[in-house]
Amino acid sequence: MIRIGTGSPLAAPQGYKNLFAGHTYYLLRNSPVTEVVTLVRFVQQPAKDVVYKNAKKPKRTITPDPHPIIERMPRDVFEDALGRHIIPAQRRALPPWLEQLSGLDLDSVDSERRDPARTHADRIDQKLLVINPLVQRAEELIDSPDLETRINQHARELTPKQNETRVRLWFFTYLVFGRNRNALFYPIHKIGRWDRLTTVSEVKRGAPGYRGSAHGYNTTKEMHDKIIASYIAEQRLGRTEPEVYVSAMRKHFGCKAREISVGQRRQLEIYHPNGDPFPQEGAYFYHVKRHFEPAAVRTARIGRNRARKTIDPVKGTFSASTWNLMQNVEADAYRVHDLPRGYVEGSDLPPLVVVTKRDTASGRLTGIGFSQGSETGAAYRMATFCESIGLQEFGRLFGLKVKSPGKGLSPTQITDRGPGATSSALPRDASLLPVVREMTPAYSGVSKGLIETSNPKTLKDDEPPSFVRSTLTVAQLARREIFRVLEFNERTDVGSRIDPSLEHLVSRQSPNGVWEALESVGRNDAIQVDFADAVRACLENLPAKLTREGVELAGRNYYSRSPDFQSAMESVGGSRVLDVKVYVLNACTRHIWFDWGGRLIELDVRYPIPVDEEVNYMSLAEAVQYHQHTQASARRFQSHSRAASLDIARDYEAQTGEKWKSGQRTAGRPKRGNLAARREATEAARITAGKRAA
Known part of the structure; x- marks a missing residue:
């Protein structure tokens, strides 16, 4: 109607x-x-x-x-x-x-x-x-x-x-x-829509200045074009507006500076030697911002990334486009502030670099990896390994008993353009490669702001340079960072991520609580990976030697009582040595994995003597360093051994008057069968036994 x-x-x-x-x-x-x-x-x-x-x-x-x-x-x-x-x-x-x-x-x-x-x-x-x-x-x-x-x-x-x-x-x-x-x-x-540039006026427009209401020049079309051209030529990243204005007046408008008297004071002013018109600073940037928009002017001055982070309107949250677990995962690295302690002389080792991966839907940290000194693709691959087998199993490899829900790979991975974006950061198995790889723009942390906000923060101060010397080894620091991940997953408030329709399933508004709720209704896109496949695809594959005593790697011996490994050792009897490849978790070499006959065997480190349990959990870098240290010690002891032999021989000769090597080589066999020979042998035996002759 x-x-x-x-x-x-x-x-x-x-x-x-x-x-x-x-x-x-x-x-x-x-x-x-x-x-x-x-x-x-x-x-x-x-x-x-x-x-x-x-x-x-x-x-x-x-x-x-x-x-x-x-x-x-x-x-x-x-x-x-x-x-x-x-x-x-x-x-x-x-x-x-x-x-x-x-x-x-x-x-x-x-x-x-x-x-x-x-x-x-x-x-x-x-x-x-x-x-x-x-x-x-x-x-x-x-x-x-x-x-x-x-x-x-x-x-x-x-x-x-x-x-x-x-x-x-x-x-x-x-x-x-x-x-x-x-x-x-x-x-x-x-109001104000008429074109002032094409309309000539003898009356000075704009608010009156402190030098008088008619002081200055109206902006003409010619002056406006020169303002825009000078701004384009002079504006650079990090250059302030006063710097741009002064440079434009000098280079493009031909202005100079002169000294004038203002009352009892003398100061400088900008002027044109021929009396040609030029804009005041306020008018100059008024036309610049009308032509380019204020946001573009700010971006040109402070840079796109900083403008996006501090000035531009927020375009939404990263979690707004995800609804399932592991639908999107962000990865990033940070340096541990404490410098680890080395096994050799307790020296300060290069800093531990930690790579973490975070699920967008639940906000939970799903994987952690380590490298030493610098961010590497191997550390990202280790984090993927952790993600594949789960934090609970990953903690076992470091000698930890932890409880943490969930495991599996995400089909989408978001990293910056550092080592995490290289091929070395990806699993070797093509079937485990992410379906979607997203690389954020360079120097744009807000493009993966979710993982950036979960990295530990270091307070800055104005004190002289200093560093924190840790009492922990690399493996011990890695353990602490694993517990830091567990703490983050249990204590971080992610209440804003809770779907109101699932609120009754969320036991606590932590990442673990949201994960458990979403997983209970099947909202999980994680790709499940077998442990052996994860080892082969993600861990470092290094050369080692198989002997009848076990596998030798970085001066450490690895052994297993499994029938498969016993069969492998039987194939290298005697002094035979077989070059093999083993899979190693760089941050902790308590275990390595040996591929024999298509089956992956987990080997444990063992020493010929009882050692402190912590020694078993050396990182690969520490094991290599300690092996090099023991080799250097062996070379030094060899020199000591030669000198000791020489010194003892000289001392013997000085005290006994006899030669250290006094025997002579004689042809034939020694004569021991006649009566005189047997009698001499009996007397010699009694003398060496400390008994007198009868």
């Missing part, structure tokens, strides 16, 4: 009777007295030039107010045409010339103006005061055949007299648009 009343916009798409096609008409009254329908159409008049009598005032182009035109139609003709020739048009809250103000809080406009001579509210009240007598008898006036004449007469009788066309416009607009006072608002959105 068509609902039409006073103020309804109507259109005649094909034209009808006295109604034109392409125009909007507004219903003023369907009169039961005269049986005539009265419509009004607002005609927007073209812009026109205004020339002031005062020659100093510039010529301006203005847009006149809309012109109201009344159309009438017999009641029965109008009603018969409704729905066929005359149809409803788009309804507006405000008149078409105020459409851009629709939705704004126009009542607050005056509060934002600084010391206005007259408020907009007062202006609208004045309009209402003018048309109020007409509104009081609106029905009578609209039914009158000389409607416009009577309104014009009312405008002339007022003191002071009012413009007749404007009074008609106010009256019809007020009635048509629901007697809304804002329909009489001024088109403030059109």
Whole structure:
């Protein structure tokens, strides 16, 4: 059903009777007295030039107010045409010339103006005061055949007299648009739209400066173009606005500096030696920011990444586009502040670098990997290994008993453009490669802000340079970082990630709690990986030697009582050595994995003597360092051994007078069978046994 009343916009798409096609008409009254329908159409008049009598005032182009035109139609003709020739048009809250103000809080406009001579509210009240007598008898006036004449007469009788066309416009607009006072608002959105650059003015525009209201120059088209060109040439990253302005004045406007007197003081000012116009700093950047937009100017000054991080509006959270566990995973590395202690002389080793991976949906840290000294692709691969087997199994390899839910790989991985983006950071098994790899822009931490916020923070200070020397070894620091991951997963508040429909399943609003809730309803995209496949795809594959005593790697012996390994050792009997490849967890060499006959065998480190349990958990770097240390010690002891032999031989000869090596080689066999030989042998045995001869 068509609902039409006073103020309804109507259109005649094909034209009808006295109604034109392409125009909007507004219903003023369907009169039961005269049986005539009265419509009004607002005609927007073209812009026109205004020339002031005062020659100093510039010529301006203005847009006149809309012109109201009344159309009438017999009641029965109008009603018969409704729905066929005359149809409803788009309804507006405000008149078409105020459409851009629709939705704004126009009542607050005056509060934002600084010391206005007259408020907009007062202006609208004045309009209402003018048309109020007409509104009081609106029905009578609209039914009158000389409607416009009577309104014009009312405008002339007022003191002071009012413009007749404007009074008609106010009256019809007020009635048509629901007697809304804002329909009489001024088109403030059109203020200042005339082109000042092409309009010459002898009067100085803008707010008066401290040197006088007429001091300075208006900006012309030529000056504006030079401002923009100079800004493009002089603006660089890290350059401040004053630096840009000074450089532009010197290079592009030809300005210089001179000393002037201001009262009792002397100071410098910028001037042009030929008196040519140049912009003040405020005007210069006013036109720059109008041309380039303020956000672009800020970005050019401080850089895109910093602007995005500190100034640009937030475009949403990273978790807004994920709904399943492991749908997206971010990876990043950080350095542990404490320097680990070495086994050799307790020296300070290079810092431990930790790579963590974080699930976007739950906020849970899913994997952790380690490297020493620098960020490496192997550390990312180790984190993927941890993610594949789960934190619980990963902790076992470090001698830890931990509880942590979930395991599996994500089909999507987000890293920066460092080592994590290289091929060395990916699993060797093609079937385990991420389906989607996303690399963030360089130096753009906010592009993977989720994992960045989970990295431990170091407070900066202004004290002299210092470092923290840890009492822990690499493996011990790695253990601590594993527990830090467990702490993060259990104590971080991720309540904002909880789906209201699953809130009853979330036991606690930690990453572990959200993970368990989502996993319980099958919202998990993790790819499950067999332990052996994870070892082969992610861990370092290093050369080692298989002997009949076990596998030798970095000076450490590895052994297993499994039948498969015993079979492997039987294949290298005697002094035979077989070159093999083993899989190693770099951060902890308590275990290695040996591939024999297509089956992966886990080997344990063993020493020929009882050792402290912590020694078993050396990192590969520490094991290599200690092996090199023992080899150097062996070489030093060899030299010591030779010197000791020489010293003892000399001492023997000095004390006994006998030669250290006194025997002579004689051909044939020794004579031991005759009576004299047996008697001498018996006497020698008694002497060496400390017994006297009988």
